[in-house]
Amino acid sequence: MSSVKFYQQENQVPLEMHKVRVVQKLNLIPVEDRLRAIQEAGNNTFLLQNRDIYMDMITDSGVNAMSDRQTAAMHVADDSYAGSESWNRAKAAIKTVFGVDNVLPAHQGRAAENILAETFVKPGKVALMNFHFTTTKAHITRLGGEVVELIDKKGLIPQSDDPFKGDFDLDALRSIIEEKGAENVAFVRVEAGTNLIGGQPVSLENMLAVTDICHQTGVVSVLDASLLQDNVYFMKKREPRCNYMEVKDIYHLLASRFDIIYFSARKLGFSRGGFILSTDAKWTQMMMEFVPLYEGFLTYGGMEVRSIEAAAEGLLESLDMEYISQGPEFIEYLVNELDAYGVPVIKPAGGLGAHLNCSEIVPNIPHNQYPAAAVGAALYIAGGIRGMERGTVSEQREPDGTERYAELELQRLALPRRVFTLSQVKYCADRVKWMYDNRNLIGGLKWTEEPKVLRFFFGRMKEIGHWQEELVSKFREDFGDSL
Numbered sequence: 334m335s336s337v338k339f340y341q342q343e344n345q346v347p348l349e350m351h352k353v354r355v356v357q358k359l360n361l362i363p364v365e366d367r368l369r370a371i372q373e374a375g376n377n378t379f380l381l382q383n384r385d386i387y388m389d390m391i392t393d394s395g396v397n398a399m400s401d402r403q404t405a406a407m408h409v410a411d412d413s414y415a416g417s418e419s420w421n422r423a424k425a426a427i428k429t430v431f432g433v434d435n436v437l438p439a440h441q442g443r444a445a446e447n448i449l450a451e452t453f454v455k456p457g458k459v460a461l462m463n464f465h466f467t468t469t470k471a472h473i474t475r476l477g478g479e480v481v482e483l484i485d486k487k488g489l490i491p492q493s494d495d496p497f498k499g500d501f502d503l504d505a506l507r508s509i510i511e512e513k514g515a516e517n518v519a520f521v522r523v524e525a526g527t528n529l530i531g532g533q534p535v536s537l538e539n540m541l542a543v544t545d546i547c548h549q550t551g552v553v554s555v556l557d558a559s560l561l562q563d564n565v566y567f568m569k570k571r572e573p574r575c576n577y578m579e580v581k582d583i584y585h586l587l588a589s590r591f592d593i594i595y596f597s598a599r600k601l602g603f604s605r606g607g608f609i610l611s612t613d614a615k616w617t618q619m620m621m622e623f624v625p626l627y628e629g630f631l632t633y634g635g636m637e638v639r640s641i642e643a644a645a646e647g648l649l650e651s652l653d654m655e656y657i658s659q660g661p662e663f664i665e666y667l668v669n670e671l672d673a674y675g676v677p678v679i680k681p682a683g684g685l686g687a688h689l690n691c692s693e694i695v696p697n698i699p700h701n702q703y704p705a706a707a708v709g710a711a712l713y714i715a716g717g718i719r720g721m722e723r724g725t726v727s728e729q730r731e732p733d734g735t736e737r738y739a740e741l742e743l744q745r746l747a748l749p750r751r752v753f754t755l756s757q758v759k760y761c762a763d764r765v766k767w768m769y770d771n772r773n774l775i776g777g778l779k780w781t782e783e784p785k786v787l788r789f790f791f792g793r794m795k796e797i798g799h800w801q802e803e804l805v806s807k808f809r810e811d812f813g814d815s816l
């Protein structure tokens with residue numbers, strides 16, 4: 334996108350290489366109604382109704398705008414339980430993109446994680462990863478396994494200019510395999526575009542070094558490629574050796590080195606569903622029996638055929654830099670705006686979305702009053718903008734019930750691809766700035782209902798004191814009768 338240079342430098346903005354031909358009407362309800370909606374939702378943005386939301390930035394999962402080719406492909410889907418042509422087309426797309434033949438379907442990314450965990454995790458086994466993702470960890474711990482995170486320490490520095498904060502600490506990886514014994518390691522998992530630390534990429538060099546260590550020690554290597562599209566964009570932009578590689582060459586190289594690659598096609602593929610790829614048919618054989626058990630027959634795996642067609646087309650489109658640059662460049666624009674306003678935000682800009690650093694925004698709110706969730710509620714009140722808590726609420730308690738405080742207290746503002754215009758992105762930055770300027774009004778939250786598993790999805794909380802009402806009064810003072 335940004336290879337188009339503007340004549341007047343001050344006009345330079347990311348320029349889309351697509352046009353919008355289908356639109357959806359949005360609602361921006363008055364601030365008093367926003368207060369009511371967030372309180373009815375137990376201060377959990379997952380429990381808000383879409384009709385009460387202006388900018389839905391909760392996720393990029395399954396909500397990216399599809400291309401005309403993707404929607405066209407959905408019309409030629411072959412609806413059959415077994416042996417569908419849609420499945421054959423998806424396999425062919427995966428062969429083109431990754432160069433791999435062994436493919437299993439799953440209904441989404443976490444279903445692929447369930448199958449992986451069922452196949453490789455046993456009580457007492459350890460899964461090593463740069464960083465966990467919520468659903469990944471839940472599947473591993475459910476089966477009695479342990480997750481150990483080996484993120485390079487640079488990954489947890491909120492503001493830095495390191496281009497690859499998702500990198501593994503390779504020395505730590507070597508020593509823990511030696512210490513635990515390779516036979517006790519379920520697998521090593523590299524998460525591309527490391528979600529919970531701000532969508533931060535992993536370098537190609539680091540990924541390849543991880544696979545080298547796995548090959549030397551005989552440990553299974555797994556790539557979570559759900560966010561690989563953004564990650565590949567950053568490899569191309571930030572890693573000199575990738576500059577001259579085609580996007581496809583990077584995918585092929587990775588697929589030749591990892592034993593298993595899985596991904597959520599709600600992200601990579603801009604559709605729905607999930608896929609598990611293996612370089613060696615023996616891994617596919619091991620995982621195959623779980624597909625009909627949990628997902629569906631081997632040629633649909635719980636996916637709807639139209640989604641399979643859209644994912645196949647979306648995967649092919651993910652080879653096009655003009656398409657895959659849109660997300661990261663809009664995110665960078667938002668991060669730069671926020672940074673210029675002095676709002677603490679994770680830097681450098683990553684994939685997926687902008688991430689507000691709530692420990693700095695509301696340093697007065699302790700972990701056990703959930704600063705990132707409080708900022709999420711405040712931002713919804715400020716602008717009808719729905720983000721996602723990626724802090725202590727998104728952690729799970731230790732087995733003894735003690736709270737596990739998140740390394741980073743983040744409020745994630747995802748930017749679904751091709752969905753928002755730059756004026757909406759500017760509105761978002763403006764409302765975040767207002768919220769930040771009024772941060773002294775924001776207070777903590779306490780649980781009223783706390784589920785045991787993945788509590789961030791349906792747990793409910795209450796404001797401590799009356800800070801939300803005060804925020805609404807201040808909004809009226811500053812914005813008059815504006816929505």
Ligand code: F0G
Pocket residue numbers: 391392393394441442443444466468524528557559560597598599606607
């Ligand atoms: N792995 C990563 C890195 C993810 O970001 C996700 C989903 C999954 C696995 C699970 O995939 O949703 O298809 O079951 N991330 C979404 C998000 C939910 O909003 O970050 P899924």
